[in-house]
Amino acid sequence: MSISIQSIPSGPFQTNAYLLMSSSDAVVVDPSPRSTPKLEALLKEQQKTLSAIWITHSHWDHTADCHALLAHHDIPVLVHRFDAENLIHPGSDGIPSWIPIKPLASATLLNDGDVLHVGNSSWIVLHTPGHSPGSICLYNAEEGILLTGDTLFKGTMGNISFPTSSPFLMGQTLQKLCSLPKATRVLPGHGPATTIGAEQSWMAVSAEQLQDKEPS
Ligand SMILES: [Zn+2]
């Protein structure tokens, strides 16, 4: 394995921040509220240089510590283009935050199919809208690992009742994720890890039901 992954559940919803570490550099996925002290301690202990922040989607429980990290690291924040506005203007998606969220000056915009790197590991950006318009999953095909944010959890999917959610698109997304290899290890934005194989049966049923609903 060319990469090691640590999860750091933090904040009021125990959002999983993930630290992806190669032999040299490291990337934080979803810097959740108050995850920074633990992330910094791991970086120091493992002697890694932080090279970027990747955001699975723009909800504040996944982005709150961007500023705390950027205070000590001059690094880009990568987010899907459809969720970027909510980082630049926090709260513009109509979801109230429990803590003050500082706006980001800029973000690097992602598209479906982009390939990101940590050391020599490759992560494909899968656009998986439904929970939010710009939700992504990050897929390492070589290692069989999928970071799913709030799109897919063990036993359930992300909330699709938010103003910017789309049940129809979540249906398409679940269908797309169902086609990944069964052994794919799913690392979600909340709660424990699972696999595509363990979730596939309910995902297929939900995919069908949700796609019956016309997009509004
Ligand atoms: Zn969310």
Ligand SMILES: [Zn+2]
């Ligand atoms: Zn969340």
